[in-house]
Amino acid sequence: ETGVTQTPRHLVMGMTNKKSLKCEQHLGHNAMYWYKQSAKKPLELMFVYSLEERVENNSVPSRFSPECPNSSHLFLHLHTLQPEDSALYLCASSQERSGSYGYTFGSGTRLTVV
Amino acid sequence: LAKTTQPISMDSYEGQEVNITCSHNNIATNDYITWYQQFPSQGPRFIIQGYKTKVTNEVASLFIPADRKSSTLSLPRVSLSDTAVYYCLVGAPGGATNKLIFGTGTLLAVQP
Numbered sequence: 001e002t003g004v005t006q007t008p009r010h011l012v013m014g015m016t017n018k019k020s021l022k023c024e025q026h027l028g029h030n031a032m033y034w035y036k037q038s039a040k041k042p043l044e045l046m047f048v049y050s051l052e053e054r055v056e057n058n059s060v061p062s063r064f065s066p067e068c069p070n071s072s073h074l075f076l077h078l079h080t081l082q083p084e085d086s087a088l089y090l091c092a093s094s095q096e097r098s099g100s101y102g103y104t105f106g107s108g109t110r111l112t113v114v
Numbered sequence: 115l116a117k118t119t120q121p122i123s124m125d126s127y128e129g130q131e132v133n134i135t136c137s138h139n140n141i142a143t144n145d146y147i148t149w150y151q152q153f154p155s156q157g158p159r160f161i162i163q164g165y166k167t168k169v170t171n172e173v174a175s176l177f178i179p180a181d182r183k184s185s186t187l188s189l190p191r192v193s194l195s196d197t198a199v200y201y202c203l204v205g206a207p208g209g210a211t212n213k214l215i216f217g218t219g220t221l222l223a224v225q226p
Contacts, residue, residue, distance in 0.1 A: 002157070035216075043158070043216040090157045100146050100205040105157025 003027045006091050006106035014114055015081060021109050023074040023091030029104070031097045032074040034066060035090040037108075043090065049074060050097035081113045118202045123221040132189045134220050136202030139183045144206035147178060147185045152199045152219070161200075162187070189222075197224045 004025045013019050023032065034046040048056035049068040063085075065077040074091055088110055092103040119137040126132045138147065146165055150158035162169055164176040164185070175188040189196060199219040 002159070004157075042218050045215070088155060092157065098205055100148070102148055102160045102163055103150075103158070104160065108155065108157050110155060 002104050002106060004091055004093055004104050004106035006089075006109050008109060009107065010110045010112075012112045012114060013078070013081065015083070017081075018077070018079040020078065021076040021089055021091075021111075023076075023106055025072055025091075025093040025104070027093060027104060029093035029095055030071060031094045031099065032068060032071075033092040033094075033099070033103070034074065034076050035092065035105075036087050037090060038087040047076075048097060055097055078111075081111075083113050086111055086113045117215075118204055118217055120200075120202055120217065120220045122218060123223065125223050125225065126192055127225050128193055129191050132192050132196075132222060132224075134187045134189075134200055134202075134222065135184055136187070137184045138202070138204045141182050141204055142206060145182075145204045146206065147176070147182075148203045148205070149174070149176065149185075149187045150201045150203065150216075152201065158201060158216070192222075192224045194224050194226060197222060 007022045031050045033048050035043045036046055037043045045058050046060045047066040052068050052071055063080050067075040088108045090108045091106045094103050095101045146163055148163040149161045151161050152158040162171055162174050162176045164178050166178050169176045177186045199221050201216050201219040
């Protein structure tokens, strides 16, 4: 257990479904991140939240909607996804927004869109 | 933006020392160098971080020459369980949030 908990670990959803991924950290970190990792590709930074404010949105399609209600919780709301959105979605946290002191990652949610 | 370059893959045998080198020619004065390890279907795990010279912890050593344009992650006596992808990242506290970019990393394959 890394201190960053992601649920669910696995998710299969249809293209018309709506689902949410959850991330929780109690490390006292001030920044949280969503990354996407497709098969045989580098990690792609999707969103960055610092002190509950979104500070980065790397041209992510609107079918992905993040929410950060407090510094310990981060959600990724999913709707009308496409098969190419199937990937490992990783949540991370760090002491400060640049992550330069090190990220702590969760174990990820393996998402399959059918 | 400090881009990093690593070998795509390396092979080793159990019990050997493995050295993975990362090039970061455009490293800035305030940048730190951080290495991560990732197993399949898991998130990357922080291994070690340094700014200059040598850093050692219970898992690995990090060697950084005086010009800081490269760094070498040293794994002593690897085992099969060290088979993973290793990433080198460069970035500064308070810096741009998108500066810490994970490249393709180095796939280390340890054989018996």
